[in-house]
Amino acid sequence: EVQVVESGGDLVQPGGSLRLSCTASGFTFSSYYMHWVRQAPGKGLVWVSRISSDGTIPRYADFVKGRFTISRDNAKNTVYLQMNSLRPEDTALYYCARDLDDVFDLWGQGTMVTVSS
């Protein structure tokens, strides 16, 4: 089955760190750019980060630059989002999405991150 599955979400205190994972199956993972998109409870979609198929070109939304790092391991079919210096406003459902010619064509169900003391 073609899918991506996110994991790693948790409750973390402000200032803490968390690493999210997104594991792909059913397709040639190393051929695709991958994204992280988040959605705060009851709010809209917000693009967070993207990584090129070979992992050499990351892109970030301005509000996470210097705090979040995207990476991937093509041998493990997994993309990661390392999140540091977390803030309450980072509380959201984090989706992983596959990029097919700039179309986010495959999404996971998301993993919830809650930043609270």
Add this chain to the structure above:
Amino acid sequence: QAVLTQPASLSASPGASASLTCTLRSDINVGTYRIYWYQQKPGSPPQYLLRYRSDSDKHQGSGVPSRFSGSKDASANAGILLISGLQSEDETDYYCMIWHNSAWVFGGGTKLTVL
């Protein structure tokens, strides 16, 4: 001012048509952008609907009915998602998206009510 502005809500009747707008900030010309549209149902991840830049540069998502289409209103500097023959299942949230300044940007979303 936000890069992309969508009305928070829109209502239309079953069988009618609905035009969902995505207005670009005034310093950004809609003519040069591909506008992507996503549909999100409650409790589910978004699903890609279509992409539109012009009639010669457009793409329909796999399995997306032809009653979903894209266009632009240059005078309003806006992209438009047109849904014709509205059905109850179309009642949900819709988001537009563009690639701007080396980042993907979503609009705030429109909640479409079919009543």
